[in-house]
Amino acid sequence: ELARIPIKDEETYQLFQDVENVGLVKFDFLGLTTLSILKKAVEYIKKLHPDLPFELARIPIKDEETYQLFQDANTAAVFQFESEGMRTLLKQARPDRLEDLVALNALYRPGPMDLIPSFINRKFGREKVNYPDKRMEEVLEETYGIMVYQEQVMQVFQSLAGYSLGKADMVRGAIRKNKMKEVEKERANFIHGNEELGIDGAIKRGVPEAVAASLFDEIMDFANYAFNKAHAVCYAVVSFRTAYLKCHYPREYMAALLTSVLDVSEKISEYI
DSSP: OOOSSSSOOOOHHHHHHHHHHHTOOOOOOOOOOHHHHHHHHHHHHOOOOOOOOGGGGGGGTTTTHHHHHHTTTTTTSSOOOOOHHHHHHHHHHHOOOOOHHHHHHHSSSTGGGGHHHHHHHHTSSSSSSOSSHHHHHHHHHGGOOOOOHHHHHHHHHHHHHHHOHHHHHHHHHHHTTTTTHHHHHHHHHHOOBBBTOOOOOOTTTTTHHHHHHHHHHHHHHHHTOOOOOHHHHHHHHHHHHHHHHHHHHHHHHHHHHHTTTTTTTHHHHOOO
């Protein structure tokens, strides 16, 4: 019976590895109802305001009223930000730029949630931001010195040890899949370099050996929690657009939203 096949069958999982090893890529297509809601809301806006050249892609990403909505945690019906826990976080973090929304989206998960207090304290200057190496500032400044994204892990390997982005991505993949034996092999490459692989190593790039070793451990701690920034940005943009419409076109947006949940009575009453 299908229901009884072993869910931990090693040969089946090896098949996934083989597919990846020959260069094929797995794509996840996420079906978001929110995209349909936004489309319907825009249709309503254009119908009710025929003289208004409205385009979602052209809404001002620095709109203060929209960020005030986030800061007030008035985020019922705002994509990814309507849970009670997230509303509490918004009141503490008071996001005022898209980068904050991106980071909160990535951090609000089991594990990295432990980093949220430092993120907030550093944003408001209550905790000092330290960079073990000045070159890390350019990579981590937007997240106040906290390594939040997988792409930041790759950039640190590139700038401090001379990894190519392709090689850095392989390390990122090993970390994400918890292949710690492979990750540990990279310790020597990161610190001392590998001429055969074209890796300079941190020492050659001016980082003391003890600092490089400590930095590698620190990167590994952060990297275990690192999130895909591309994904977080896409979600944050959708979140911002729903908040913008709720703020500036509440009738059109709420009409589209209520239409999308007609078969879920508790959501209708909640949104009303």
